[in-house]
Amino acid sequence: MQAFTRVTAVAVPIDLPNIDTDRVIPARFLRKDRNVPEYASFLFHDVRFNADGSEKPEFVLNQPGFRGAQIVVAAENFGCGSSREAAVWALGAYGVRSVVAPSLGDIFHQNCFKNGLLPVILPGDVAADLRRQLHAQPGLSITVDLEAQTVTAPDGTRHHFDVDAFRKEMLLSGRDEIGLTLGYESQIAEFEARRAREMAWAVPPGASV
């Protein structure tokens, strides 16, 4: 997994609350291999492109200044709905490294961590102020610093954010989570032995132990 330390990049404001992952990547693209070169074009596809493939000029990523943004500053509950990790893959394919919002869909939030994309939770008024600054002058950059746990706004204001120690360590190192967990083999085996004694009913009949 790609590690995340600090990113300074153009940020794009997405103002509507409750942006669901169906909107981030429509269902018909979920069958596509995530390594196909056109994967980035699936991102926000139906609000970003017309039926003939031309760009919808009103969509924020099609506007001068925001094109190619690597940081998304969103509103409440961004990434709600479907568990599709493809939403994170499409953001990643486009080049997005961090999503900043007052709240994120729980499953989307988890999926970000698994793909080297840093989810940042900031208070609603702070996120709204960031979006206002970005709208005022499209093309401005912000800095997301995981080590220091700060977001630096275009006007230089620095905002602290919380991140779980476990997730921070995993992102900073870019470590493979399954590899880490396999190191807990003895604890897992011990748990399973206890479970076989105390919760034998939890193994379905017909299934081997």
Place this chain on the structure above:
Amino acid sequence: MFEKVWARHVVAEGPGGHVLLYIDRHLLHEGTTAAFGRLAKRGRRVRRPDLAFATADHYVHTSPAAPGPDAEGRRMIESLARYTADQGIVHFGVGDVRRGIVHVIGPEQGLTVPGITLVCGDSHTATHGAFGALAFGIGSSEVEHVLATQTLWQKKPLTMRISVEGRQATGVSAKDVILAIIATIGAGGGVRHAIEYAGSAIRAMSMDERMTVCNMSIEAGARAGMIAPDETTFAFVEGRPFAPRGNAWAQALAYWKSLPSDAGAVFDREVTLAAADIAPTVTWGTSPQDALPITGRVPDPAAVTDAGRRESMARALAYMGLRPGTPLGEIAVNRVFIGSCTNSRLDDLRAAARVVKGRRAVVPALVVPGSGLIKRAAEAEGLDRVFVEAGFEWRDAGCSMCVGMNGDLAGESERVASTSNRNFEGRQGKGARTHLMSPAMAAAAAVTGRLTDVRALGV
């Protein structure tokens, strides 16, 4: 209850409040096959194939008359069959009468029982919480992690209890209850929370109804929603193919009876609704929180003070092609869909059939049972004839028109009365307009051609 199940499954403590949580059941469907490839590529094995169970639902065609799935969809279905055979994982595949929507067949087969942890690469996994299981949806990377380790690193969520007290009025279903709950707490109201649904109205529900409630927890933002197991739960589970038997049943039952929250249990948030205040409900917008009683009118964004909310309402109304002030009962529909992991069980089909009996569908209408076994049981009761005689299509089990990835789609600008769980933009097809409602309300819309208060049909 949440705390009890959680504590029982902690394998190890990690930094920052994360724990390694043991997973008792892992349900798989053909949409999660990418995880198998990544696992194999790294030379990793499936740690507990005996705790994984698979079925094909998302991409499967539900109509024998329709062309087969496209090459990509077919490859996913075949890949699941091949992989589960290689790994020794039980698979309810195409041609097996037990095949169906993953959240329908788990309970049906007795795989879903109280007190376990259950995950699936699908956000509607909270459905299984209706049994007092801790069940939640996961992404593709987490699917791979569970296959390899039978565990997940998780941070304990906050807890919320939603109590629904009293009795629902006639014509008001479990779907109306959950839509009212989502409208009350909002689509993000349950973010970072595990919900427990409680109260006399919940207690009085059948398992089918409880599953409908828990199913839509994610539409309120919560990954998990649970209901305390009771005699209704035990009666449903006992004797099912994969449920505990003999001594194991007695041992399980003793444990399950200890699961309900203690009298003094404290929750991070408490919400109470009166069941009597809930009416048959429909959605008007593009978020499940955009729900109102059928007797209401399309709301006016101009009356809303919050700018973000106003903009999002205006956008939703533009997408839905609706004008503020229109009575909801005057909105004409082009199609009706009865099915999905929310409302495709026998209780749902019976409720719809009661409305349909002796009437005719005036718009194209689709009924898709949740599993092959439900289809068979419905046919034994003659429900299929009720639907077919009324002009409905009677299909094979699958996710069908809920997910927009198997060929069952609504067209651009078509308006659908749907028993599914999401009215998101494009969910049922690009440009399709979804109104969520109960099976009885969807049946009423089918026979009148517009959103209709089912109570007015005198059923």
